[in-house]
Amino acid sequence: MSRPGGRRAIALAGAAILAVSTALVAAPPASSAGTVTAECKKTQDWGTGFGGTCTITNGTTAPLNGWKVEGDLPSGTSVTSVWNATKTVSGNHYTFTNPTWSNTLAANTTVSFGFNGTGPGFFTGCKINGAACDGGGTGEEDLEAPTTPAGLRLVSKSATTVGIAWDASTDDVGVTGYDVFQGTTKVASGSETGANITGLTPKTAYTFTVKANDASGKSSPASAPLQVTTDEGSNGTAGKVIGYFVNWGVYQRNYHVKNIDTSGSARKLTHINYAFGNVQGGRCTIGDGYADYEKAYGADQSVDGVADTWDQPLRGNFNQLRKLKKKYPNLKVLWSFGGWTWSGGFGQAAANPAAFAESCYNLVEDPRWADVFDGIDIDWEYPNACGLTCDTSGAASFKNLMSAVRSKFGSNLVTAAITADASAGGKMDVADYKGASQYVDWYLPMTYDYFGAWDAQGPTAPHSPLTSYPGIPHEGFNTSDTIAKLKSMGIPGSKLLMGLGFYGRGWTGVTQKEPGGTATGPAPGKYEQGIEDYKDIKGRCPSNGTIAGTAYAHCGNQWWSYDTPATIGSKSSWAGSEGLGGAFFWELSGDTANGELINAIR
Structure with a gap:
């Protein structure tokens, strides 16, 4: 949601220049x-x-x-x-x-x-x-298309994922890969004789076929079709669980990649969004070079217990994420660019989307850390609208930018964190989110930060309400309305994730226990006024009520709202019943040392 503090960023300068040496295999004469x-x-x-x-x-x-x-x-x-x-x-x-x-x-x-x-x-x-390779001699001519893949079969399935396998095809020269189709739409490609298709809708029938390819561009006939119906999704999100990791967390918060492992969160996560890269001069740039790839880690803070050396080519969070992925091979990492503070840079990027996408790809796929990242997350929080600044790039700018990013990143993951303002004439109505949806693997509507102490006098309200309720300060500011509006655009639930905040928002000078009370300003917070991590607020101001599926607490003259394991469990069940693709949260350092909140998601 486009509110102050919802997506924070700290900019520190950092740069590195690589010395290059070459060793040729074959140079063409x-x-x-x-x-x-x-x-x-x-x-x-x-x-x-x-x-x-x-x-x-x-x-x-x-x-x-x-x-x-x-x-x-x-x-x-x-x-x-x-x-x-x-x-x-x-x-x-x-x-x-x-x-x-x-x-x-x-x-x-x-x-x-x-x-x-x-x-x-x-x-x-x-x-x-x-x-x-030097052009000498001739290659073996490829005259035939590969044989049709046989034995297409179901290996595994859930509410949102289907795993399939098939027997290898043959070719007169060699098979180079396979394409998997859902109906007439290609949904997976690779060189293995198996694939996982994700982002599906619970309790839905799908038909899959497979074609084999060779290096000359010939494709086999389609395999015999395989029909699969996904499982029920009513017992939880049963899909992706994505946590944001903030690069500035390594400073005052003293939260490091190793904490993702020791808290048990790494075993629960499917993806990590690394926040944030900056957007400057119409291109993607480094957000904090020291935290990202320069900070040296001792053995006690390193994921694998091995200390960094002074001369190793990559250190910092990127190297620690590489180690975390080695320990958890199925974990994917995306680099997120923008956020509340740095979304102002997207207006210039929208003027030349192709150049922007090129810069992002070159940065994400930098040889020093290309193996760390599996894709990119675009966090443009207020396209053609006002947030920290006002953007006037036009209603089509978001769609055009996402189209360019998808074109450049190909089959890598491309996602977008988007506004959750579902009010009539609000932020969701001024940019082409429907048109842009075809270019993303999934959307992350930021269904938190709806209300907070930027309205210093109140009224008090839960910052992440699941539904509307009598007296809500602003209609359309709740998770249910947000998801319903995106679905009404034709965006499938499997492409939408439910957003959760691992923190609370609060006011001071409040005498009324129930929501709707007046206040005198933001409540004090450890790092910022009006906001507190769940791990700190749960003990300081324990919950004593719920409203619209979210907990709230009145202690002394302070009023706070935040999610607890119980409310997250209920929200997860709701997300499953809506056929959503999973859940995401802001952000990992807000949880307890043993991962109370992330455990409640799954």
Whole structure:
């Protein structure tokens, strides 16, 4: 919700310059014009690991439909992450194929992919589409399409997720990957003979088919269809659980990535949104370089108990998130840009969405930390509306910006935290959230911060009401109305997440216990007036009532509202009954040391 303090940001300067060393696999000679070539090289080498790129050049006069780069690594060397390509491994032999969103390479153009690895060696025996990478010799001609995938079967399912598997196809040269279709819509791609399809609606029938692809761009016929009905969703969110981690939390709050693990939260989370990157000059920029990738961690504060060294290439939160993902392989991390304070930068970004998306992609996929992030979260809190500042970029600006971000990020996760103002003529009515929804994997409507002590005289009201109630200060300011309005636009519930606040908002000078009382100003808070983390407020001002599915407390002359494990449990059941894709919360450091609130979500 677009309110002061709802999304806070601290800007500290930080920069790093990488020294680059190269080690060629195969450099195409001048005589290779008219052929397809590839050049792979190291862009970094820190002794125990390396970063690198491969550039494919289509030197012919015809478009190239798909590409496949192959090479061998010596024992003790491996590629750990790759971007802008799909990786398959057989022993020490590595194969990289074009991403599914970029099948065609125009004549006389180039495309590159990058990777990180461990070990001292590098590739040998480089081939592009079966031919030598330097353009010498000819590759094996691919004459046939792959065989139809057989044995499509159900592996697992829940209210919002279906896991499927199938038997491998064959091809006269080689199968490079598979596409999964839900009806006529492609919903997953990859090189494995299995996939998880997420974001589905509970108790709904779906039909899936699979096609196999080869490097020449040929596709097999569709497999026999598989029909699946998802489970009931009434016992909880049964989907994504996303927590925001704030980079400034490592300072006064003394909350670090390791705390996500020790609190038990890492086992409950499906995704972490890392907040925030800044938006400046029409592009994505670093929010806090020291906290993000420079701060050195001792063994006692490190996720794996290993201290940082002075000369390692990446430290800070990014390195700790890398360690957390290694411990919890299914956990995904998105980098969130904007927030309340930095949403003012999106107006300039909207003037050139393609340049903005390019800058974001280059930052998120920086070789130093590309393996840390699985996508991007855009937190533009008041497009074409007023918040901390006023934006006049136009009703189409949000849709255009999200379209550019999706185009650049391809199959990586793209999400957006959006306003929850469902009032008539409010923020949700002045930007094209329906049009933009086609470009996001899910929306995070910020169904908190509806009311707070920025209205210093009150009336007191719960900052995150689930429903409306008699006397609510502003109609349309509640979770139920927000979700209903987004659904009325045609956005499916599976693409919407319920927002929760792991904090309370309060007033002072209040004599009335029930909501609706007058006040004299914001109640004192540990870090900011009018706001307090759940872990601190639960003992200082215990709940003594509920309204609209949210707890409230009157203690002395203070009045607070916040969610408790009981109200979060009830809200989770409501989200399940609405077929929502899950829940998200702001933010991890507000919970107790043993994760009382996150445990209540699931």
